[in-house]
Amino acid sequence: MAETGASTDPVPSPDAALSPVARAEHFVWLTARVLEQRRFAYHFLRGASGTAGSTDVGSNQAADAVEAALTAYATGDGGYGYALEPDLRGPVSQPLHIGHALRVLDSIRRCGGQRVERVCRYLTSVSTPDGALPAIHPSQRGYPSAPFVPILDDPPSELLATGPVVGLLHRNEVWHAWLFRATDFCWAAVESLEKSHPYEVQAAVAFLDGAPDRPRAQAAADRLGRLVREQRLAALDPAALAAYPVAPGYAPGEHHFPHDFAKAPESLARAWFTDEEMERSLDFLERDQRADGGWPVRWRQWAPGTALEARPIVTIEALRTLRAYGRSID
Structure with missing residues (x-):
């Protein structure tokens, strides 16, 4: 593009009256890597064109686009x-890259x-x-x-x-x-596990939700849920965060909430929380969308580029969680 002159005007934020998905779409096109743009299109725009009325062909094309974008990160080994x-x-x-890649592939059924x-x-x-x-x-x-x-x-x-x-x-x-x-x-x-921290608990839940021995997974999840509550690893009341300690080594304010452990209703971790606790958590997640359309990164930010790349990932996962629980996002 030809240079049209420098501007110090702030980047306009999306209209606050728009739906959460529409505001997030503005944020994703503005800031995201190609992979997250393709993922957003697959999950929320019913294909790369952004048009409603998805068909199986359109869904497959959108999944192909996600997989092609992911392939750019592949290594020779x-x-x-x-x-x-x-x-x-x-x-x-x-x-850790492998875990990320498998989550992407699982989300598009590939x-x-x-x-x-x-x-x-x-x-x-x-x-x-x-x-x-x-x-x-x-x-x-x-x-x-x-x-x-x-x-x-x-x-x-x-x-x-x-x-x-x-x-x-x-x-x-x-x-x-x-x-x-x-x-x-x-x-x-x-x-x-006797003493843990939220990210390790999330990893345990990811294992238990997929483990083929379901009775054993249920028993392990019941025990883990008691540990989470006893050690106050989940902030059950977003309005009283001072009552929940942040794990050692975490960033200030790096709390985890019920929706962070039970990302969908079918997760074994959903049974750890009452309906009221989960509703408060989802209410908080809805309110946490920022004026620019994205959700914030809560972990320690150590370089400008990493925070910029992570926010669209967090935004996609926030919307997927809200939709999984039946919240209106469109």
Whole structure:
């Protein structure tokens, strides 16, 4: 485009009278990466054209567009890199990128086939001696990454990285040799938790929601829910946040709410909260949409680009959660 002269005028915000989705659409087109633009179109605009009346063909085309955008983050070893998870920069594959990629594929019903076979081969190559995943593989060293994800030469297995990957693979009925020991690790980790923090609990829920042994998953979830309430890991009253401590190492104000644990009504974590607690949580989530149409990032922001890339991701997930619970967003 030809330069038309510098302007110091603020970027206009969407009309406050518009629906949450319409305001978020303005925000996404203004700020998001191609992947999140394609995801937003798939979930909320019924295809890349943004027109209503989706057909199976249109839905498939929109899913193809999401998958094509995700492929740009693929690496030669079967993993994903290139800051797919914005807090990890650089071209190298990382387990946390894999979790992000599988969530995207699951959301468009493409979590299977050769793409997942390649992912499982990568997971095998970076697993720890007990068959699970480290949060950060040492290959990240030398590239920028968030200070709250330390890089170790011999990192331990982490439920944080392993649970969501295993849960999503089981949810999509993927069977691979890597899953056997990784599943055993997740069961042992979840069932032995005594003191935890919200992100680890979210990882445990992601595993339990996909685990094939449903009675065992239900029992583990019941125990975990009691732990969450006893340790006040969920802010049950958004109007009284001072009553809920922020976990050590988290950013000031980095609270987690019932909707953060039970992202959809069918999650096992939904039973942890009363109807009143969940309604308050969803009310808070609705009100949390900012004037620019996006939702805020609550974790520690350590670089301008990472916050900019993360907000559209958070915005899409907020809208998906509200819609899953029947809230009006259109």
